[in-house]
Amino acid sequence: MSIEQNLTSIKQQICKFSQKYDRLDHEVKLLAVTKTKPVTDIEQAIACGQRAFGENYVQEGVEKIAYFQNNKDLEWHFIGTLQSKKTRLVAENFDWVQTLDRLKVATRLNEQRPEQLAPLNVLIQINISDEDSKSGIEPSEMLALADEIMQLPRLKLRGLMAIPKSETELEKQKIALAQMKALFDMLQQKYPDIDTLSMGMSGDMQSAIECGSTMVRIGSAIFGARN
Numbered sequence: 001m002s003i004e005q006n007l008t009s010i011k012q013q014i015c016k017f018s019q020k021y022d023r024l025d026h027e028v029k030l031l032a033v034t035k036t037k038p039v040t041d042i043e044q045a046i047a048c049g050q051r052a053f054g055e056n057y058v059q060e061g062v063e064k065i066a067y068f069q070n071n072k073d074l075e076w077h078f079i080g081t082l083q084s085k086k087t088r089l090v091a092e093n094f095d096w097v098q099t100l101d102r103l104k105v106a107t108r109l110n111e112q113r114p115e116q117l118a119p120l121n122v123l124i125q126i127n128i129s130d131e132d133s134k135s136g137i138e139p140s141e142m143l144a145l146a147d148e149i150m151q152l153p154r155l156k157l158r159g160l161m162a163i164p165k166s167e168t169e170l171e172k173q174k175i176a177l178a179q180m181k182a183l184f185d186m187l188q189q190k191y192p193d194i195d196t197l198s199m200g201m202s203g204d205m206q207s208a209i210e211c212g213s214t215m216v217r218i219g220s221a222i223f224g225a226r227n
């Protein structure tokens with residue numbers, strides 16, 4: 001299957017599940033995850049109308065953003081683990097950071113975000129399945145970190161992101177995803193401008209849409225398996 005066919009099929013599935021679970025039209029946005037994939041793959045996705053891309057590695061992401069710098073319509077999301085010594089390149093190049101989980105990193109991004117750019121959109125990453133191997137904060141720490149981020153003028157808090165433990169059964173997937181939705185509702189109650197709940201990957205997209213995701217992050221189902 002070509003990238004074009006895969007993208008068409010994913011977009012059809014997003015529409016189908018959105019209708020099935022009574023989600024509003026265009027409420028679920030598609031982020032195309034392109035880590036390890038060449039710029040030629042990104043060009044094909046752009047030709048099919050895709051505009052939002054996710055990258056996990058700072059250097060690789062910055063090189064791709066530079067390659068596409070003349071295309072001002074594109075939106076670049078950093079979705080990898082962010083070490084505090086690498087924040088400057090991210091603050092200077094990306095439009096979104098989805099993996100914020102420490103005040104120290106938030107403070108640095110705020111200081112390093114160039115004045116001529118719009119504030120950096122950020123999501124707080126929640127370690128929803130409580131895995132030692134995963135980044136993200138505990139659910140109980142969410143409101144305190146959100147309060148701190150709200151004080152930083154060069155960051156714009158947009159919501160939450162999670163990478164739940166991988167499960168194949170839909171019913172099991174939905175446990176963590178529903179917990180994320182409850183946290184999202186709690187955050188939105190305190191901060192009504194919050195609008196983004198980023199969850200759902202190639203393997204759990206349907207459950208994520210059912211549970212209230214507003215942004216699915218799809219890599220392998222569009223671009224094929226990674227090495």
Ligand SMILES: *Cc1c(COP(=O)(O)O)cnc(C)c1O
Pocket residue numbers: 033035056079080163201202203217218219220221
């Ligand atoms: C790689 C990655 C994805 C995409 O995963 P697929 O299973 O290939 O769809 C989504 N989110 C994050 C944070 C990732 O690192």
